[in-house]
Amino acid sequence: MKHSGKVALVLALLGAIVVALMLFGARLGLWEPLTGFGLYRSCLNPLGLVILVAGLVALISSLIRREKGEILAAAVAALVGLACLTPLMMTTINPQPRAAPIHDITTDMVNPLSFEVLDDSRAGARNSLAYGGPEVAAVQAEAYPDIAPITTALTADDAYQRALTIAQDLGWDIVASDAERRRFEATARTSVFYFADDVVLAVTPLENGSRIDLRSVSRVGKSDQGVNAARIRAFQQQFRQ
Known part of the structure; x- marks a missing residue:
């Protein structure tokens, strides 16, 4: 032809x-x-x-x-x-191992952070923001045992400001922030397909520094294919630099 x-x-x-x-x-x-x-x-x-x-x-x-x-x-x-x-x-x-069947990852599985501004009416959401309890915690502990809070020698106020700056640098859309309570809520999107995941972060004062906790939840899908854990790791790595 x-x-x-x-x-x-x-x-x-x-x-x-x-x-x-x-x-x-x-x-x-x-x-x-x-x-x-x-x-x-x-x-x-x-x-x-x-x-x-x-x-x-x-x-x-x-x-x-x-x-x-x-x-x-x-x-x-x-x-x-x-x-x-x-x-x-x-x-x-090279088949990849199946990702854990969860879409809600938190640094504190005993007292996970709650969302106060973002709720189940957020656009395109099919998953609830209510934490799944011990069953989800058990799956996370087995699949992502490295996910834990950040402890730092920074004061709580300094840690909060650093966390907020890093979140913005990572491209998260800050939905609500409360400097007095040292917490914020944000939406992060994947570069491919543009899936939205919602994040809440809070800083707690310690005697010799502070502690940073995060929770990242996907709006859709039973499994997040490891994206939320990867997001928390990326944040923690940048915070510790």
Whole structure:
């Protein structure tokens, strides 16, 4: 087929745009994060396979015809298709362990922080902000045994100001802050799919410093795929620097 390489390349470029919309459509306000995630899970592999096959067919055809320009276009198309299939290949070669079936992570499982401003009416929320109790705590303790409060020699006021600055640097949207009580609530979003997780942080004075507790809760999904624990770790690492 004449111009098969260019046709395959156009298909690949359109496919790349579709994949970008799956990943970032929610950020653009096109749909809810779950919609983009659902499209990604159901459509990425078939789309990648179609692009890869079209690119390979065009590549073979162009090689037979010895059309240099078409060969390059077809090769690029095939590479785009292969890139789309890379997540499937990676999980097949190196399956990742299943994440814990929880979406609420806290540094204090005995007396978890409560949300006072954010509530179950927050946009797109399907999960409650009420803590799940001992069952959730037991799963967290087994899956994320390193999650614990931060203790620091900083005064409570200094620790609170540092925590607030770090949260803003991490891109969290501060919903409410109370400097007098040294606590704030915020919403953090994932860079891909734009899922929203809600965070509450409080600083408690100690005799020789202070203690910082956090709790991070996903708005949707039974499992957070480890995102909330990773968020708390990232905050703690930056705080300790």
